[in-house]
Amino acid sequence: MATKISSTKKSPEKIIFTDELERMKKRSLVYLHSGYHLHFTGPSGIGKTSLALNIANEFDQPVMFMNGRQDLSPFDLLGGFSGYKSSKTVDNFVRTVYKQAEEFMPRSVPGRLTEAVKNGYIVVYDEFTRSTPEINNLFLSILEEGILPIYGTDEKVNYLHVHEDFKIIFTSNPEEYAGVFPSQDALVDRMITLHMDYPDTDTEARLISEITDISLEAAEKIAHLTAAVRKKCQDKSGQSPSLRASLTLARISRDYDIEADESDEDFIALATDVLGPFLYRSLKNERFEKIRRLIIQEVKKI
Secondary structure (H helix, E strand, O other): OOOOOEEEOOOOOOEEEOHHHHHHHHHHHHHHHOOOOEEEEOOOOOOHHHHHHHHHOOOOOOEEEEEOOOOOOHHHHHEEEEEEEEEEEEEOOOOOOOEEEEEEEEEEEEOHHHHHHHHOOEEEEEOHHHOOHHHHOHHHHHHHOOEEEOOOOOOOOOEEEOOOOOEEEEEEOOOOOOOOOOOOHHHHOOOEEEEOOOOOHHHHHHHHHHHHOOOHHHHHHHHHHHHHHHHHHHHOOOOOOOHHHHHHHHHHHHHOOOOOOOOOHHHHHHHHHHHHHHHHHHOOOOOHHHHHHHHHHHHHHO
């Protein structure tokens, strides 16, 4: 039975829904409406962020997007004091009398998480495991107790109650990816985690054809080539090329009339440039000429 594919315009990026992805979206909406928070995890480039944003846009409330990063600080999330601002008053009402008053007041900067919690935003926290566990501890009390501890701000209390409409969708890559901290069990235990993976080769070919408007025959060749390289990388426990790599091959081939065939040197060069770096890292810096030969071998098979 053919996999149904549909598209939506509600996400900032075009997203193509397979049957499986459509079912995942429906389950996700049920969980969010029931008061649970979500976590999409899986390899890079499979559409986790696009799906999260697409789901967030289904709700009639503001959406806040946050990127996980190692230097994310409590100040970024909670806000606080950032220097001082001054105001100066000059009184020269009487010509011979000159008075000047200057006042310094603390400058308060609102935090993004504080704003979202107060006003009931839906937050997409992308690649949250790139932030330090210490920073992500702030989310434990939000998910468990419905409060946000605050400090270093001008708030009159030391915590805020989480708005009843507040929702959060986390995304993460596997722990073997560079720059990723291990996910905290206590945090993951307080959300519903949905695992995403690469589509099967036939579905990937149809996605490539649908998105880039190349022929299905050409898309199938590209999908099989990417899948073959992906398997070699996975066998070596390395980062694998995603659908994003397939789309790059398809778009450039389409725009410059490059044939996905071993006889087309331009395609060999393109495939080596796009897919070769994944093999290079997975094969522990093997000589690049060998990488090129591996690419040629796989192109011959398609």
